[in-house]
Amino acid sequence: MPAKLAPGESRESVFYVETNKIKPDPKQPRRDFDEAALAELASSIRKYGILQPLLVTKEEKSSQRGLDVEYVIVAGERRWRAARLANLPQVPVIVKDSMTEDKTRLEISLIENLQREDLNPIEEARAFTRLNKDFGYSHDEIARRLGRSRPAISNAIRLLGLPSDMQESLRAGRINFTQARTLLALTDPSKQKEVYKQILAGEIIGTSDLEREAAKISGTNREYGSSRRFSELETNLAKKLGGRITITDGSRGVTFTAKLATLEDLNNLVKIILD
Template identity: 40%
Template sequence: MASAKGLQSLIPQKRTEVKKSTKKEKAGKNRENIYLIDVEDIQPNPNQPRREFDQDALHELAASIAEHGVLLPIVARKIQKSTEKGSQVQFEIIAGERRWRAAKIAKLPRVPVIVRETRDERHNLVLSLIENVQRENLNAIERAVAFKRLLEEFELIHEEIAARVGKSREFVTNTLRLLGLPSVMQESISRGSISEGHARAILSLNTEKAQRILFSKIQKEKLSVRGAEEVARIFKARIRRAPVREGGSERGALEDQIKAKLGVRVRILKNGKRGSLSISFSDKEELDRILKILLS
């Protein structure tokens, strides 16, 4: 494993001064220069999708950084910040806040940084969200919130988000569906109490009541993802076997209206929020007559 000293020997060490490395780049135009920048001249990004930092994991990373240095550079953009002493150059993190926090705990004076040029504030926000989704170990809810921002604030469609973060459209769509869960379940996903696989099993159920029952069973019985999927399958099978007729005068009135129109017996069945309409016919001629009425 490369040592911190080995990395620093390839990087200029002037305080916050953006200067080309003395080592020539031989890998082509797409290579980016790395600079050593004082940790105090770096600030977090207010649009960072990560909202929670596990303190134990952060201190473990700090211990590793203290021994080996920051091996994966932070990505930041240069900004001008007004202070009492005048304008000051600062660097706002695009990706790598967790590494920066750990480096501060490890008391490193400087960290390696790739400085990105951004065209405007909108471009910076999109770049920050995408970099964090691609490079950081976000939990599923943080990732879903980032996707939602790209969807709503920047009007990207699912296919465009998928292309930019290197995932499939289905992955983006399924991740966004997590935000449809009750808040208590979203919080459990964020904390790691239940996994994204558990959440998919819960989302396969159509009613919030059924979702809450399964969520409770997962927690109380510590079900595996496969166990949660099996319970969800049993729930759905029970619902299919026990359809409930929509009761009361409203159901009867609807059935009578349809019967008067078609001239055959009909039945309305309800299954949670869903349902079905059953139409009886005695032979093919009667079926053809009903179809003619429905399609006319």
């Protein structure tokens, strides 16, 4: 049962609710949960309990028995799943009575997951698309609310233009964000599939290898230096800035190249460097 409010307490006080009366939001953008990480969290919860309450909304439904009450998770599904693994009968929650609209619930759920950086690129792209198409947010509005650049939002959404097997590989981590962006640039399906197979086979690793092979297959002639050891850094910077990042190591030192879409993206890069 929920804990009673003490005199003077606000409506955002912590309640204790039966675990089996809580359910995940079916519109929650996150779909993948690492089983090993959940087991580790469950072990911690058995020892120390849940340190951060779940954020939920209350749903009331009429039934033959009267009024049934359930709680829908807005933020904290991973904690709830771990609590179930730990066989906790109750979990601490904060009930948000005002969040009855899907728009508010999805927005808070998305922001919570993005701040934790737990969404994979495809989950992220689908969540952005829901905000855009179902709830009327422009790419600029999404960017402002999440502290991202507009091109970063737009480029994330474009990932959904990949074939389903490539989306699944990106979701599962078999290919990375930069590789997916390059595959998107290949408009010929057969050529796109050829590069995709090479990536999965481990024949293409760094950004320069990828661009060189894509240029060769697409019939363009461009030279790229090797940057295999900078692949992860290039991917992380490209995702954050929304542009294409290339880092090469030559005889005269390391060269950093950023292809950005707008002046705003350049300002973001300068801010990162100066900070």
